Amino acid sequence: MGTAEEDRIAFQIIASAGTARSCFVEAMDLAEEGKIEAAEEKIREGKEEFRKGHQIHAELLQKMAEGTLGQVSLLLVHAEDQLMSAEDFSILSERIVQLEQQLLNKD
Numbered sequence: 001m002g003t004a005e006e007d008r009i010a011f012q013i014i015a016s017a018g019t020a021r022s023c024f025v026e027a028m029d030l031a032e033e034g035k036i037e038a039a040e041e042k043i044r045e046g047k048e049e050f051r052k053g054h055q056i057h058a059e060l061l062q063k064m065a066e067g068t069l070g071q072v073s074l075l076l077v078h079a080e081d082q083l084m085s086a087e088d089f090s091i092l093s094e095r096i097v098q099l100e101q102q103l104l105n106k107d
Contacts, residue, residue: 003070009060013079016053017086020046024086024093031093031100039097046093050086057083 023046030039057080063069 006060006070006073007075009056010073010075010079012056013053013060014082016049016056017079017082020049020053020086021082021089022046023049024089027093028096031097034100034104036097036101036104039093039100043090043093043097046086046090050083050090053083053086 023042027039027042027046030036030042060069060076064072
């Protein structure tokens with residue numbers, strides 16, 4: 001287990017990644033309903049949340065490089081996993097929205 005501060009940072013990353021992933025899933029749902037503009041807005045929201053989590057993670061990595069961070073905790077590993085998952089959802093949601101847009105344009 002990390003220090004209370006390290007755990008707080010890990011939870012911030014998890015929260016940002018979870019919010020981002022939810023936005024990306026919602027974007028795919030909206031695109032499936034033909035609401036492309038709303039889907040694109042959700043992707044933008046998701047990317048902003050992802051950016052927040054990524055920034056927190058970058059600051060954490062800097063602390064590690066400086067030697068001011070304790071041992072890597074399982075919670076931090078989980079936070080990094082959630083961040084990577086959100087990035088995957090970002091890529092997938094953009095592609096699905098594009099595909100849905102193409103399908104709508106064929107009609």
